[in-house]
Amino acid sequence: MFLFNYIESQKITKQGKREEIYRKYYPEWCIRELGGGNGNWLLTKHSDIIVNGRSCREFVLDYYNKQLLTKNLADKFCQDIENGNIQLQDIDNYYNSFNNF
Numbered sequence: 457m458f459l460f461n462y463i464e465s466q467k468i469t470k471q472g473k474r475e476e477i478y479r480k481y482y483p484e485w486c487i488r489e490l491g492g493g494n495g496n497w498l499l500t501k502h503s504d505i506i507v508n509g510r511s512c513r514e515f516v517l518d519y520y521n522k523q524l525l526t527k528n529l530a531d532k533f534c535q536d537i538e539n540g541n542i543q544l545q546d547i548d549n550y551y552n553s554f555n556n557f
Contacts (some may be wrong), residue, residue: 457504457505458508458534458537458544459504459506459507459509460505460506460507460530460537461506462503462504462505462506462527462530462531463503463504463506464503465500465501465502465503466500467499467501467502468500468525469495469497469498469499470496470497470499470528471495472495472497474489477497481499484501485500485501486499486500486501486502487499488500498509502525503524503525503526503530503533504525505530505533506556507537507544507547508544510547511546512533512547513525514550514555515547515551516529516530516533519533519542519550520533521533522539540553
């Protein structure tokens with residue numbers, strides 16, 4: 457049995473000094489300045505798919521040759537695992553290939 461958890465992307469705006477924002481939110485959030493130096497910031501998080509406690513975002517995007525992880529793509533990925541089209545060993549091999557460099 458597999459445990460799937462899709463996490464939607466998030467977007468918030470914050471106001472404050474650069475140092476405060478980065479100290480509090482980086483690296484968990486992607487931080488961009490809004491409005492050219494007036495202290496407003498846009499913070500975003502990418503969506504993710506967690507399978508048995510492990511993020512599979514990069515694998516899913518590479519496997520399906522996509523740039524955005526949507527709920528529909530996550531559902532397709534879950535179906536492909538449950539149907540046996542994708543094995544957990546494929547995911548392990550994908551991430552282990554980065555450790556060989």
